[in-house]
Amino acid sequence: QKEVEQDPGPLSVPEGAIVSLNCTYSNSAFQYFMWYRQYSRKGPELLMYTYSSGNKEDGRFTAQVDKSSKYISLFIRDSQPSDSATYLCAMSNSGGSNYKLTFGKGTLLTVNP
């Protein structure tokens, strides 16, 4: 079983739709959960950061973590064409002096005007 699994899509939605992106993972040691946005041939841009289980909201974005199910989600409300990008989930263990991130493969999202 892969450490982090993410449906690569592609996902195509109309402008204004609610988008749901998801990842599952197998490593129960993961404590920190992140969502990055990556435009074509650019570096990942940090969108949301969550520690342990729970919800976090930032503007149109909501991140959810369910550690009991090893499942994380990112919701985008009122999606815009500028949200079109690849969305990467990433996770890391707690403790120690290193925080290597383990990424999902990314979901390609297109928001159509």
Next chain:
Amino acid sequence: EPEVTQTPSHQVTQMGQEVILRCVPISNHLYFYWYRQILGQKVEFLVSFYNNEISEKSEIFDDQFSVERPDGSNFTLKIRSTKLEDSAMYFCASSEPQRGTDTQYFGPGTRLTVL
């Protein structure tokens, strides 16, 4: 807003040649990382670096790879003898882990093409 910068944006090299990829992390950050992304594949961890030494490295980071912080601002990745399969985007990242946080900020990447 502070950002991670990387040079060059694109590097073309012949197989067997040495390359050095350069990064300037965010100035008050203490932890530095290199990741790579082969076209169409996931972003993969290569190495983390703190207090002038490697904290962790992946199985990809073999003896052909090395990292260095030659001065107070630059962080470099050297590949001694490039192979065709080293062709990828290489991303530098930095973070300043505080209690309960470890967010990493990525640079725009260097696209390495090995011919």
